[in-house]
Amino acid sequence: AIQMTQSPSSLSASVGDRVTITCRASQGIRNDLGWYQQKPGKAPKLLIYAASSLQSGVPSRFSGSGSGTDFTLTISSLQPEDFATYFCLQDYSYPWTFGPGTKVEIK
């Protein structure tokens, strides 16, 4: 199975900060990667699919990049509603695997 790692596991940031989260795959996955946001007690929400495609309705401050093994989710200007946990998911090969998550907390 493809292993997904994320860094950092958590971070503290202020409103207005630029935030970058990295996801790395144990082998190449082309651009078959998505990013999800999850708030406590809620279902995850799709932000980015195919590594860099912004899901409809998601604010443009969110962006994704990368291909192969290294991927990045960037929040250009952190907003209060962005404090949450972020997960990446590879859907290149079965079993599809999630990264362990990055918790974004208020500084």
Place this chain on the structure above:
Amino acid sequence: EVQLLESGGGLVQPGGSLRLSCAASGFTFSNYAMSWVRQAPGKGLEWVSAISGSGATTPYADSVKGRFTISRDNSKNTLYLQMNSLRAEDTAVYYCAKDLQGIALAGEFHSWGQGTLVTVSS
């Protein structure tokens, strides 16, 4: 509006069985692949299984292969997960999720249910 409503969770003893259901509305159910994703208390997300729109393709996570069976009834707009030989480590909130694109499996989970809690304990 897409709606996914899971049911069937509860407390079950180790070795027992449970069937989860996910009632779908607001879209043409047979045109979309579906998945089950779970989350153990305080832990991350784990993809469990998926099923194509026709039901012909059904991959599984290694942790559930041979114990869980995913299925769908397109006439009833309902997704199922039959869980047998349950273990303590299967304790989790189970979400059903709708693929973004269509019939084929893509792993882009556009819509999610609210989840149903499965607790495996004696």
